[in-house]
Amino acid sequence: MPQLFTVLTPQEAWLRLEPYLYPIQRVERVATEEALDRVLAEDIFAPSDLPSFPRSVMDGYAVQAEDTYGASEGSPAYLRLVGEVSMGKPTEITLSPGEAALVHTGGMLAARANAVVMLENSREIDAATIEVVRPVAKGENILQIGEDIPKGRALLSCGRWLQPQDIGGLLTLGITEIKVFHRVRVALISSGDELVPPEDEPKPGQIRDINAYTLSSLTLKAGGIPLRLGIIPDEYQALREAAKIGIREADTVVISAGSSVSSRDITAQVVNSLGKPGILVHGVSLKPGKPTILALVDQKPVFGLPGNPASAMITFDLFVTPSIYKLSGCSQPPKRYELKARLTRNIPSAPGREDYVPVKVEDRNGELWAEPIFGKSNLISTLIKADGIAQVPLDKAGLAAGEMATVRMF
């Protein structure tokens, strides 16, 4: 028996699904240097102080600050030069009052030194004497032990999406292996009697399936691993078997339904037959994307997206991408690049519906303008021509030429 569903706003639809999305429990240890764009599955605390020895942050002379107090151009302080600290070696110099040791940026401080005089504020008088023309305070131009990262300090939290600086921070502390979440596996099913694989020549009435590949690409962009289950005819049993494989082998299943209403109906029946609670949302006040299905089967999210390639991409972006991040354990997903641009033309919509329209963004004399690219039936070519997708908010009956729109850039 077909169930009745109320059409929800995109935000309401998301909130029906979102509470069920927990990070997957599978973790693995990987080499830190291979962990770019992975999601950290543990909290990291500094195992040691960084730096582990007092370092100079300048080229100059390690001194006892007290010896420089009152020094000026007119009345320099004279210090005995007792040696040079080689880079990469422990210093063997211990300063007595009145002494200085040459030190390079990053070099270890001589023992009993407590400040560094910059080269620019000193002069070598002879091989054994320097003069200092400006005083330094205790600690000046020095990085103390633990001043960058003290031992025990929380460095990175579980859920961190690892970026180049994080790889650096981990390795600088000698953390060469870390625990990360597995990449989320996304099963992709293309359903439709009219579909053939891209390498085939379509016969009259047939078209090539591209959703398997565009949605694979979007999966990769979100850090997931696509599991392509191929083209399935619009038959209840065949689609059900494919979906069962997806639920067993993957963390989430995405079915792009055939274009026809009957294909979409079969998708809905299959999803509801697979397990509890089944369909959570059927129908979203969204264009394109009204027939979108959000469901949950065995704690795994299952999505029924429209078969039209552009519609499938836009709804994937709205619902599946954020779900992949949630399942990945990612607490701070990459920020979407959005901008505001003035529309060159009206975009018609209806109040109570969110519309997404591909746009080309141009800079005209320092002002950003968005040119809507309309096309019958959301053609894939409109997305290729576009730089991003403009949004018409729910409460607007469209946006007029000259109005500002938010554009999600590709």
Add this chain to the structure above:
Amino acid sequence: MPQLFTVLTPQEAWLRLEPYLYPIQRVERVATEEALDRVLAEDIFAPSDLPSFPRSVMDGYAVQAEDTYGASEGSPAYLRLVGEVSMGKPTEITLSPGEAALVHTGGMLAARANAVVMLENSREIDAATIEVVRPVAKGENILQIGEDIPKGRALLSCGRWLQPQDIGGLLTLGITEIKVFHRVRVALISSGDELVPPEDEPKPGQIRDINAYTLSSLTLKAGGIPLRLGIIPDEYQALREAAKIGIREADTVVISAGSSVSSRDITAQVVNSLGKPGILVHGVSLKPGKPTILALVDQKPVFGLPGNPASAMITFDLFVTPSIYKLSGCSQPPKRYELKARLTRNIPSAPGREDYVPVKVEDRNGELWAEPIFGKSNLISTLIKADGIAQVPLDKAGLAAGEMATVRMF
């Protein structure tokens, strides 16, 4: 003999190097489905019409539009239902005047039909008759042959950075293999007597090399392939041999010099010894990054970056990343996510110098604020805490708390 160089602005420095950066000539054929984020090395024209047959964009009835003219709720047009077009099959139906055929979204149009009446504007009276309550125009709800992409149309240009919709556009036309540029090889050399590999325990005076890994990660983010040549001591001959390997095996070489001035001097001598024209820029009015070297050897760009990890990342981002895109042949590199935010604190600078300061960005009541994260000597920990990098423009002597700053987000 040391050469004299004028310190240039970052923009001037870039313009000294940029004219020498040509796309690498190596191309390869790859499966289109594997080509996400690669750069297209050929122009693509549509080999056939898309769609290749007239398709319905709605669920409805294929009709001859003339039969519906004048139809209304009060005076419907009655048409003879002569069959249904199955999805994925060529239609065997040819319409005569007064006839209609059921068709699904994406289905092939019956022969001699020239429009589709939406289901919503029709009613089935009996198994052989429908009534139409609104007229359709010729061509309405139909996608004509070639209407999405006509045969011969330029689809994608050489230099295109391939995105999910492009993969879809290529595959929908049956283009399953394409020519792409090789990924750009970036040789990375860490020079410094104080450096040990991350897996080693540093002795007093030593630190772990992390530039090899942070710059590898930035290389990957820009679509390049890192070629790590390891840690080289601050010795002219050793560094020269490593740099020669880099120039031979890679498309560009990045040396992060040791922290000391002498290490930087050796880097400059080595770069100038390798070939013509050698150093183009030595010294940029940039903080951090003043000692940056931009050079060209055997038509390959060579970079000398500061050894400090945060400074190395910031200068890589400013000079090496755009160079990788140029070498990749990429005509439209991914757009940087920049935003404007109000500063919570003053950032001191000097006129004639560009400053880059890590900031944390917060939304406070709908307004974005950027909190500068200062630290002695550009510590890696400041980048980990930050969300992006705020820029103090060249002509400003700093930015005051409350002023707007441009922030490049990570």
